[in-house]
Amino acid sequence: MSTPATSLPASFADLADRLLEGTDADLARSYPGEDGSRQPVHTCYVPADLVTPRTAREWGETALDAAAQAGGLAGLAALAGVEEHLREEVVARTERKLREEPVEDLRLDLEDGYGERPDAEEDEAAVAAARTVAAMAVSRHRGEAPQPAYAGIRFKCLEAPTRSRGLRTLDLFVTALVREGGLAAAGVAGDGLPPGLVLTLPKVSTVAQVQVMTEACGTLEETLGLPEGRLRFEIQMETAPMVLGLDGACPIPAMLRAAGGRVTALHYGTYDYSAALGVAAEFQSMEHPVADHAKSVMQVAVAGTGVRLSDGSTNRLPVGDGRQRREAWALHARLVRRSLERALYQGWDLHAHQLPTRYLTTYAFYRRSFDAAAHRLMAYHQRSVPGIEAADVADEPATARALARFVHRGVLCGALGADEVEAATGLGEHDLRDLAHPTTAVGVPTPGGI
Incomplete structure (x- = not known):
C-alpha cells in the first residue's frame, strides 16, 4: 500500500509541541479534573457553641422522630415526589442513612449563626470547636457513633470590621486541633488533623482576600509543622464582586490561581447574595433568577478545575404545625431535586427535619435514572x-x-x-x-x- 500524500513537513508536529508547551502546562495545572473522591450531599450549619460529639446522632434521631410523626418515611417519600416503584428501596436506604451517617458534612459556625460575642467568649468557643471536631474524628475512626465524614468551622470574613477576629478564630481552632486534638494518640493516622477537616471562608469579594487566606494557611503549616498544602478551604460566594469584579471580569479563576490549589469548593450563599443585589426578602430564594445567574457563573468558572460547587439553603424549615411541615418538606424536596438536575450535587441543611427530604430526594434522583x-x-x-x-x-x-x-x-x-x-x-x-x-x-x- 502506498503512503498517503501530506503537505505539512514532518517537523511540524514537533513545532506544535514547542508552541503549545506553555498551554499544555497551564491546562494540566489549572484543569486537573475531578479527583473521584466523595462529595458530601449537604453541609449542615450549626452555631459552634451548640455542637457536641453527639450532634450528628441527635440530628438523625430527631429526623426519624419528625418523619414518624408525619406518618413515616414512606409518606414523606410520596410528598417528596418519589415514584411509587422507587419508594421501598429509597425509604430503606434513607432510614439506614439516618441511623448510620445522618450528617455528611458539619460546619461549626462562628460567623453569622454565632453572631458577635465578646472576644474572650469566641476564643473559648474556637478552642472548644477544635476539641469537638477532634472528638468526632476519633469517634468515627473507632466506629463508635454516627459521625460526619467532613467537619470544620466557618469563621468571620476578611472584610475590615471582622478581619482580625476571623483570623484569630482560625488560628485558635487550627492550633488547638494540632496541639490538643490528640488524634495521633487515638490511632488516627495522619498529621494530627482530622482527615475530613474543612475550613470555610465567607463573604469573599476580592482576589486579595483569597491571597491573605492562602498566606495564613501557609504560615500555620510552617509554625505547626504541617505538610505544605495541607490546609485547604472552601469559599462562600455571597457578594456581587465575586461574580463581576471592578475590572468587569469574573475574579473566580484568579482566586483559584492565587490559592495555589487550596480551594476545595465554592458555596452559594442564598440570602446574603440576594440581599446584596436588592432582592426583597419575600422573593429571596435558591431559584430566583439572580441565584441561577450566580451559580451558572460559578459553574463555568470551576468546570474542570476539580473545585466543587454547593447550592445554598432554604430558610423555610419544617418545624411548625402539620400543614407547615408538609409545605416546607415539599419545598425542600423540590429545591433539592432542582439543584441535582442542574449538576449542583451539594446544598445546605439548616435543621434536622430537613434530613429526610434531603436523602429521600437525593436517593430517588440517582435510582430514577x-x-x-x-x-x-x-x-x-x-x-x-x-x-x-x-x-x-x-x-x-x-x-x-x-x-x-x-x-x-x-x-x-x-x-x-x-x-x-x-x-x-x-x-x-x-x-x-x-x-x-x-x-x-x-x-x-x-x-x-x-
Whole structure:
C-alpha cells in the first residue's frame, strides 16, 4: 500500500509541541479534573457553641422522630415526589442513612449563626470547636457513633470590621486541633488533623482576600509543622464582586490561581447574595433568577478545575404545625431535586427535619435514572469485548464518562450499591471510578481527604 500524500513537513508536529508547551502546562495545572473522591450531599450549619460529639446522632434521631410523626418515611417519600416503584428501596436506604451517617458534612459556625460575642467568649468557643471536631474524628475512626465524614468551622470574613477576629478564630481552632486534638494518640493516622477537616471562608469579594487566606494557611503549616498544602478551604460566594469584579471580569479563576490549589469548593450563599443585589426578602430564594445567574457563573468558572460547587439553603424549615411541615418538606424536596438536575450535587441543611427530604430526594434522583444509565454503560463497556454484537446505543467517550460519574456519585452517597452496579453494568467499583475519572492525578490531595 502506498503512503498517503501530506503537505505539512514532518517537523511540524514537533513545532506544535514547542508552541503549545506553555498551554499544555497551564491546562494540566489549572484543569486537573475531578479527583473521584466523595462529595458530601449537604453541609449542615450549626452555631459552634451548640455542637457536641453527639450532634450528628441527635440530628438523625430527631429526623426519624419528625418523619414518624408525619406518618413515616414512606409518606414523606410520596410528598417528596418519589415514584411509587422507587419508594421501598429509597425509604430503606434513607432510614439506614439516618441511623448510620445522618450528617455528611458539619460546619461549626462562628460567623453569622454565632453572631458577635465578646472576644474572650469566641476564643473559648474556637478552642472548644477544635476539641469537638477532634472528638468526632476519633469517634468515627473507632466506629463508635454516627459521625460526619467532613467537619470544620466557618469563621468571620476578611472584610475590615471582622478581619482580625476571623483570623484569630482560625488560628485558635487550627492550633488547638494540632496541639490538643490528640488524634495521633487515638490511632488516627495522619498529621494530627482530622482527615475530613474543612475550613470555610465567607463573604469573599476580592482576589486579595483569597491571597491573605492562602498566606495564613501557609504560615500555620510552617509554625505547626504541617505538610505544605495541607490546609485547604472552601469559599462562600455571597457578594456581587465575586461574580463581576471592578475590572468587569469574573475574579473566580484568579482566586483559584492565587490559592495555589487550596480551594476545595465554592458555596452559594442564598440570602446574603440576594440581599446584596436588592432582592426583597419575600422573593429571596435558591431559584430566583439572580441565584441561577450566580451559580451558572460559578459553574463555568470551576468546570474542570476539580473545585466543587454547593447550592445554598432554604430558610423555610419544617418545624411548625402539620400543614407547615408538609409545605416546607415539599419545598425542600423540590429545591433539592432542582439543584441535582442542574449538576449542583451539594446544598445546605439548616435543621434536622430537613434530613429526610434531603436523602429521600437525593436517593430517588440517582435510582430514577440508574437503569437507563446502567444499560448505556453496559453497551459502552461491551464495545471493546470481542464477539459482542453492537448495542442499541452508541455513546461517545465523553458521554460514557458523564454516565459513569453519575453512577459513581450514586454509589458514594449511598443511593446505589456497588454490587448492583456491577451486576447491571459489568463494571466493578474500581473500573467504574477509572471510567468516570480517567485523568485523576496520583497523589493529588482530596478535599478533606475522604
